[in-house]
Amino acid sequence: METSTALRMGERLLAEHGLTGWRVELDRAKRRAGQCRYADRVISISGPLTRLHDEAEVRETLLHEVAHALAGPRAGHGPRWRAIATRIGSTGERCLSAQAPRVAGAWVGTCPAGHTTERHRRPTRVATCSRCSRVFSLDHVLTWTVDGRPAPMHPSYDAELRSLREGGPVRRVAVGTRVRVLAPGRWHDARGPVVKVGRTRYHVAVRRGVVLAVPMSAVAVEG
Ligand SMILES: [Zn+2]
Ligand SMILES: [Zn+2]
Numbered sequence: 001m002e003t004s005t006a007l008r009m010g011e012r013l014l015a016e017h018g019l020t021g022w023r024v025e026l027d028r029a030k031r032r033a034g035q036c037r038y039a040d041r042v043i044s045i046s047g048p049l050t051r052l053h054d055e056a057e058v059r060e061t062l063l064h065e066v067a068h069a070l071a072g073p074r075a076g077h078g079p080r081w082r083a084i085a086t087r088i089g090s091t092g093e094r095c096l097s098a099q100a101p102r103v104a105g106a107w108v109g110t111c112p113a114g115h116t117t118e119r120h121r122r123p124t125r126v127a128t129c130s131r132c133s134r135v136f137s138l139d140h141v142l143t144w145t146v147d148g149r150p151a152p153m154h155p156s157y158d159a160e161l162r163s164l165r166e167g168g169p170v171r172r173v174a175v176g177t178r179v180r181v182l183a184p185g186r187w188h189d190a191r192g193p194v195v196k197v198g199r200t201r202y203h204v205a206v207r208r209g210v211v212l213a214v215p216m217s218a219v220a221v222e223g
Contacts, residue, residue, distance in 0.1 A: 006045060011024055017069075024045065027047065028046070030048055032049075037115070039114040043062065045058070063089055063090035067092075076145045106146055108145050108146075115131045135183045136182035136217065175197060179222060183215070190207070192207070200216060201213045201215055202214050204219065
């Protein structure tokens with residue numbers, strides 16, 4: 001389907017379902033057909049997949065995301081979302097793409113600003129929203145739901161969150177201390193010794209020849 005036609009169809013569906021202030025955009029995703037960005041009030045559909053899909057498939061993608069927009073971030077793919085989805089004419093199935101079949105993660109993490117991220121497994125480590133903050137930040141902790149319901153986390157996850165919250169102001173550790181990188185991105189979870197203590201950052205040798213300058217709040221001391 002033409003992407004311009006798909007965008008028009010999206011705008012029509014937004015209007016039809018009273019989603020004023022929302023808009024439809026294209027993105028370049030190849031593995032998921034659509035996405036609902038609550039904080040920005042944007043429903044985003046994949047350009048590459050839209051071109052491959054027929055009108056019925058694109059309509060299903062749009063209705064799926066419209067239902068997310070109506071149900072709110074906490075609903076996930078739970079009963080509330082499903083009821084709305086089927087009422088407005090979607091199949092009420094999880095995000096699927098015909099080209100690259102993939103079930104969306106049942107675990108949905110939501111930051112205080114409403115950004116969401118999906119995982120296929122229960123997160124074992126505290127994570128923070130990478131859209132709100134490029135470094136690990138306790139102001140942007142993701143809270144998790146599974147199938148739309150608040151998720152019980154593993155005791156070690158709760159313990160980590162507690163110790164992060166009670167940690168208070170960042171305590172400096174000495175050169176030689178082994179730390180773990182909490183910042184999201186390529187080096188998330190990398191471990192190594194502190195080789196230099198800067199004013200606001202530790203220099204951490206995560207691999208031979210690779211020293212990262214990591215904000216002090218974005219490392220955890222290895223126990
Ligand atoms: Zn979905
Ligand atoms: Zn966020």
